[in-house]
Amino acid sequence: MPLIKPFAGLCPAPGRAAAVAAPPYDVMNAQEARTMVAGRPLSFLHISRPEVDLPPDTDPYAPAVYAKARENLERLCAEGVLVRDPTARYYCYRLTMGRQVQTGLVAAASVAAYDAGRIKKHEFTRPVKEDDRVRQIDVLNAQTGPAFLVYRATPGIDQVLTRVSVAAPEVDFTAPDGVRHELWAIADQPTIDGLTATFAALDALYIADGHHRSAAASRVAAARRAANPDHTGDEPYNWFLSVLFPHDQMQILPxxxxxxxxxxxxxxxxxxxxxxxxxxxxxxxxxxxxxxxxxxxxxxxxxxxxxxxxxxxxxxxxxxxxxxxxxxxxxxxxxxxxxxxxxxxxxxxxxxxxxxxxxxxxxxxxxxxxxxxxxPTPMDELMAVADLGEVMPPKSTWFEPKLADGLVSHCLD
CATH class of the missing domain: 3.30.1760 (Conserved hypothetical protein from pyrococcus furiosus pfu- 392566-001, domain 2)
Structure with a gap:
């Protein structure tokens, strides 16, 4: 069973990444989100936290919120701010926060592997948050917030990412919080095939952050599979947006x-x-x-x-x-x-x-x-719990730096 596959990402047009990129939707409250989008019409928060464009007393789970997210996504695509890549590819993604540097791979992860327990979780989800992500994926027909996955450090993978990241990045900016984001597209087929095969040989991947996103992707896939009499397993809904990092580069805060x-x-x-x-x-x-x-x-x-x-x-x-x-x-x-x-x-x-x-x-x-x-919970303890099929109490780990939303989205069409 393959664990990951390349995909044609929906990305900011050249020169637009800094204006588009936003922190994950769940690291701020509504008022903080409204403050962050002030004067930033291209911010991805207009999609991930669309209530910022509605009256302050709006229920964040109201149908109008998801409709506004769809409207905003379509607007940024129509204006050429977000552009679909022409071919399936992986993306090398580096985060730098002070002395903390981590380099990973943006990929579509297998829902089947998640359902089978090969992409391992360590926390239960909160039902209201999971339902929210299901509605957001369904209305947008896209996964716009990546799950943060970890793999046991593997020299072959790290060597490829090191080689790729020697070139000048296609995206390179420092966000207002001081975190530097760099992105390289990996479009050559031999490298893509090698990464796919190397990851397929791993025993497991681990969810570091993004349990709600992963669970929601599984639910959406199950519903679409049941509604599709011609289901083959190759449809985009069988995969979910992820960024994968080696375990020895992670920084966990309490x-x-x-x-x-x-x-x-x-x-x-x-x-x-x-x-x-x-x-x-x-x-x-x-x-x-x-x-x-x-x-x-x-x-x-x-x-x-x-x-x-x-x-x-x-x-x-x-x-x-x-x-x-x-x-x-x-x-x-x-x-x-x-x-x-x-x-x-x-x-x-x-x-x-x-x-x-x-x-x-x-x-x-x-x-x-x-x-x-x-x-802080050590990374080794997180993986040990996941390997046993156990779960931690909710909110056991806080990873830094955070991934940016909006740099790469996974469309389900």
Whole structure:
């Protein structure tokens, strides 16, 4: 079974990439998106977050939102801002954020491999978010947000991407957040065939980020397959837009937690309950945990370092020994009453890129009662969990730098 295949991407016309490219749709709230598109009529946020072009009180899941996305996509195509490449190809994609450099491959990944578990997931999805991506793909008839996949570093693949990226890139710009994006098209058939075969020989790919996009692509494919009496398996809907990176180039930041209330407890009572499982040390400022089993907590205007009693860390369970699981099992579930963090509206998640100050600000504002900072989940642990067919708690990893939306889209016609 092939894991990936080339495709004719829908890309910005030469010189337009910097004006089109946008952060992923799910790393900002609606107000932030509206601010980001101000004065940027070509921003891909008009497609990925089309509510920015509708009244502020618009339900982001209303049919009018998806219709506006389609209208905006058609406008950018009609104006020649987005152009379909003439032949199927791969794309070499490099991201540079300070000292962090990662080079990967833009490709169409196999829905069949995803359904068979060869493209492995490590998180459950949130139903409302998955439904949203299904509607967006269906209305646009395109996948515009790539899934972020990881493969175990393979010298043959890395050598090809290194060779390709020696040439001048076709796209090269630095986004407002300081991340540099470079893109090279790979159109020669021998290189394409070699990459396809090398990836096909891999045991598996791993979803790093994009569980909702991947699950939505599978659902769309299943529906279209069922409605197509002439289905062959070669149709574009059998593949989903992806960017694949070697595991040893990844940078994972923590995914921190905030909770809206203490379930009726006073801060003093809550601290007393925590003392059963943790050594609690008051701190003069924000705590960035230095290793597994250590947490930072901001409560009632003060920072604390929490060190979990090692006896409470399961020795043999790769999921339950994750820091995100330990916090859920020792604190958020039993002490704060949040049994299902996928659905409970009392918990919120903040990517580590926003810094610890963002946690403190939201608690100080009165919006939330307590914040927890975590140690990042290592890449090896993510793959170990996925290899066992297990899943992590939601929002276990935050990868940086983020892929740009709009550089390459996968059309389903």
């Amino acid at each position: 995914y921190n937690r905030l909770v809206r209330d203490l379930q009726g407890k006073t801060p003093e009572t809550f601290l007393g309950q925590l003392a059963d499982a943790f050594t609690i040390t008051p701190a003069p400022g924000p705590i960035a945990p230095q290793g597994p089993g250590q947490f930072g907590m901001y409560l009632a205007g003060r920072w604390f370092r929490l060190d979990l009693n090692p006896a409470r860390i399961p020795a043999a369970d790769p999921v339950r020994r994750l820091d995100v699981s330990l916090l859920q099992d020792q604190v958020i579930g039993p002490l704060l009453g949040i049994a299902d963090p996928r659905r409970d509206e009392r918990i919120d998640f903040v990517g580590g890129i926003r810094g610890l100050g963002a946690l403190q600000e939201r608690v100080d504002s009165g919006e939330l009662a307590v914040a927890f900072s975590l140690y």
